[in-house]
Amino acid sequence: MAGSTSNRPLRDALEDDIVTGRLSPGDRLDETTLAARFGVSRTPIREALRQLAAAGFVDIRPHRGAVVSAPEPRRMIEMFEVMAGLEGMCARLAARRLLPEDEARVKATLIACRKAARAGDTDAYYYENEQFHRAIYAASANGFLAEQAVGLHKRLAPFRRLQLRVRNRMRASQQEHEAIVSAIFAGDADDAERLITAHVSVQGERFNDLMSSLTKSPMKAG
Amino acid sequence: MAGSTSNRPLRDALEDDIVTGRLSPGDRLDETTLAARFGVSRTPIREALRQLAAAGFVDIRPHRGAVVSAPEPRRMIEMFEVMAGLEGMCARLAARRLLPEDEARVKATLIACRKAARAGDTDAYYYENEQFHRAIYAASANGFLAEQAVGLHKRLAPFRRLQLRVRNRMRASQQEHEAIVSAIFAGDADDAERLITAHVSVQGERFNDLMSSLTKSPMKAG
DNA sequence: AGTCAACTTATTGTATACAATCTTGAGCAT
DNA sequence: ATGCTCAAGATTGTATACAATAAGTTGACT
Structure with a gap:
């Protein structure tokens, strides 16, 4: 419903990696690495990470990158x-x-x-x-x-x-x-x-x- | 908690516009216009809009832009x-x-x-x-x-x-x-x-x- | 006159270049 | 030896340029 954009496949792929455990809580999500892995530039990767952060799957700290959420x-x-x-x-x-x-x-x-x-x-x-x-x-x-x-x-x-x-x-x-x-x-x-x-x-x-x-x-x- | 990035002020400002009614459900959110209004480029605007979409405040349709959510x-x-x-x-x-x-x-x-x-x-x-x-x-x-x-x-x-x-x-x-x-x-x-x-x-x-x-x-x- | 089609225009999506910030490591002083 | 300072490297944040898609418009054809 919310956030249906063309980089949706990216978002879904990353979310699935987290939900199914291919990515573990605390894992770092390097933009350049992800961009290379998905064969796109950093721009759509960043947008996908922002959406995942808003949904609570990912934690983003300013200038320090994204990690898979690892709640206390x-x-x-x-x-x-x-x-x-x-x-x-x-x-x-x-x-x-x-x-x-x-x-x-x-x-x-x-x-x-x-x-x-x-x-x-x-x-x-x-x-x-x-x-x-x-x-x-x-x-x-x-x-x-x-x-x-x-x-x-x-x-x-x-x-x-x-x-x-x-x-x-x-x-x-x-x-x-x-x-x-x-x-x-x-x-x-x-x-x-x-x-x-x-x-x-x-x-x-x-x-x-x-x-x-x-x-x-x-x-x-x- | 989730999504604490440096363009957070943008996200918050837009969210506040929606919550307080300065922007009404159904209003179009043109990236260029918003960029001019906030004195930044489209990039951080887009990231803020993606976050708002993931949080349900905004609706984004591929290649057709963002509007303030207007649920049935x-x-x-x-x-x-x-x-x-x-x-x-x-x-x-x-x-x-x-x-x-x-x-x-x-x-x-x-x-x-x-x-x-x-x-x-x-x-x-x-x-x-x-x-x-x-x-x-x-x-x-x-x-x-x-x-x-x-x-x-x-x-x-x-x-x-x-x-x-x-x-x-x-x-x-x-x-x-x-x-x-x-x-x-x-x-x-x-x-x-x-x-x-x-x-x-x-x-x-x-x-x-x-x-x-x-x-x-x-x-x-x- | 109405409808469809192609073209023009406007807007979004992506890539790349550059700036700003953080991290890391070496060298120095205590 | 330990801790601090500063510089080099790496990574994120932003701006801009270009590509792709949708919307609007004009024109021709029925």
């Missing part, structure tokens, strides 16, 4: 908290407004998750889980809300990746999915919101635990 | 709905976490609103109302959430302006403020969220009414 643990937790809140809104609205096409999409993605979970295929589950959550965003019947949710989801992707294969998390996650969908299909907005908020908050809490365990053992390291 | 009524309503949700989150968290300094700030801005309301000074009330809402965002003790709320608040400002001086709205608004603060100070998260969500939703609903009254009278106009 504190801010990270805040972001997960907002993510939980946005998903709560989505689930609440979905429970109130669910259209047949959205119901079908949610059902289909839930089944795909179930299949991946039973097969113990974490890679497949990661993908299907994302589809499931996007289906719920869409089911809110609020396109703007869905965009915000997708945007924040992307920003958090590099950090969720770190804690993907937590022991037995997949099975518990899928049980939560089932309960969430039951609530939405039953039109129980309060339950749907409560359940999905808890479901998403787990990620933030696990991240929190991870961070504090990392920052406590090496003394003042970092 | 449908999208507008969606944005107000998300605003209500974000403020609900803020109030809920504020009720749970309120720190003394945030309590003081909320109290001070509430009193300023009360004063403006009693004086019947709509301009003052508009300003103090904004301060009040920002105080609640800050009281959430979630800096990221507060940023998101401020950002969306700014994007909606050009449209809230249209419905400012609705008859008697100021008095009702202030009564709602008082109830919201009571709930937050009492630590009643559910009430705080419910009250502020309703308070903000009123704006979206009024906007909705306004739009439908405008689009219904002229047949298929536009």
Whole structure:
């Protein structure tokens, strides 16, 4: 919607590199290097970096260049908290407004998750889980809300990746999915919101635990 | 936070023009004209416009230039709905976490609103109302959430302006403020969220009414 | 007279050149 | 040896020139 210009492919390619982990938080984004890599001049690279900075994927400091955003643990937790809140809104609205096409999409993605979970295929589950959550965003019947949710989801992707294969998390996650969908299909907005908020908050809490365990053992390291 | 570069003043100036209404939704943003106005070349102007586009203040279509964002009524309503949700989150968290300094700030801005309301000074009330809402965002003790709320608040400002001086709205608004603060100070998260969500939703609903009254009278106009 | 097409004009998109700022490293003093 | 100063190098920020695309206009043809 916003920022649809002809250097859009550049922006998308860089964003994808960040979201999928080919570029890691903290990595430097040298304009000349990127220009050479994409076979263009620095000008469109700069414009793409500015857009990514405005969207929060990149950090630009004056005269010191761009780096992939690497939020402090504190801010990270805040972001997960907002993510939980946005998903709560989505689930609440979905429970109130669910259209047949959205119901079908949610059902289909839930089944795909179930299949991946039973097969113990974490890679497949990661993908299907994302589809499931996007289906719920869409089911809110609020396109703007869905965009915000997708945007924040992307920003958090590099950090969720770190804690993907937590022991037995997949099975518990899928049980939560089932309960969430039951609530939405039953039109129980309060339950749907409560359940999905808890479901998403787990990620933030696990991240929190991870961070504090990392920052406590090496003394003042970092 | 994001996008702090040396052409930041440009970005801020343009954003301010949009937020305060010096530029209206739909207005064309000619690069050469802007460059002349700010006494710079087109390059930094373009970068500022790209950032504003990524933040949603501006719409850019390839080879066709930038215009101040003019969302469809449908999208507008969606944005107000998300605003209500974000403020609900803020109030809920504020009720749970309120720190003394945030309590003081909320109290001070509430009193300023009360004063403006009693004086019947709509301009003052508009300003103090904004301060009040920002105080609640800050009281959430979630800096990221507060940023998101401020950002969306700014994007909606050009449209809230249209419905400012609705008859008697100021008095009702202030009564709602008082109830919201009571709930937050009492630590009643559910009430705080419910009250502020309703308070903000009123704006979206009024906007909705306004739009439908405008689009219904002229047949298929536009 | 109306419509379509090609041309002119204006505006955006990209590349390159130059200026300003930061970083880095060597040399010197303490 | 350590820290500081200053200069050389590298990188970002801005201006300008040129290329590509869209909009507006004039003219011919039906």
